[in-house]
Amino acid sequence: MKYNQMTNNYFFRFYKCGLSVEKTAELCFKTVRQVKNWDKGTEIPPECKRLMRMYCERKIGLGDSWKGFSIVKNRLRLPTGRELEPQQILTAVALLEIESDTDKRTLTKLLRVSREISKIKNKS
Template identity: 45%
Template sequence: MTAKLCFKTPKTVLQWDKGKTIPPICKRLMRMYAYRELSPLDDDWKGWKISKGKLITPDGWPLTPNRIIMGNALIEIGAVDELRFQRDVLRIARMLKGLK
């Protein structure tokens, strides 16, 4: 799979196993594929992962596609109550994070 992911031949991958230097772009691609880490995409994604079909936040919160869509919908409609609720949730989440 690594050879296909990096557009390299299996022979090249075997050479990496024997100690030949792996190009940085291939390392990032393999790390992202193997561990499902999103940080190689951009620094904003540092700590985010994909596991068992869920997006995992840096704090370990699993987000399903439906939760992401619902959260985005609440932001899009911009209703006063939802925005107030969003601020409260973020404030409480930051307080809880500080308790660690």
């Protein structure tokens, strides 16, 4: 599509959400023809816009402890910017469940340091 032919809908779908016509149609339960009509300027239904926004970046609003976390294209984005796949999270949990003695000592130190950082952060 040429720049002068781009509509806000096309820009939103393709550049902001990174969705192809086929993926958009699949995500919104619409036909490819309907999605192409959106690209030409037909209004996108609000529920489809919401689904596309959720697909491209879903904020996790479960309280302050989840601040900065989001789900981006089926990956968990950490506040540091790193994105984790479900398999990486399951592997990490499995390693934590093994609980070797060195892991326990390391975890204790990490918790102590994180609590101190939290105290410092809350003071400022």
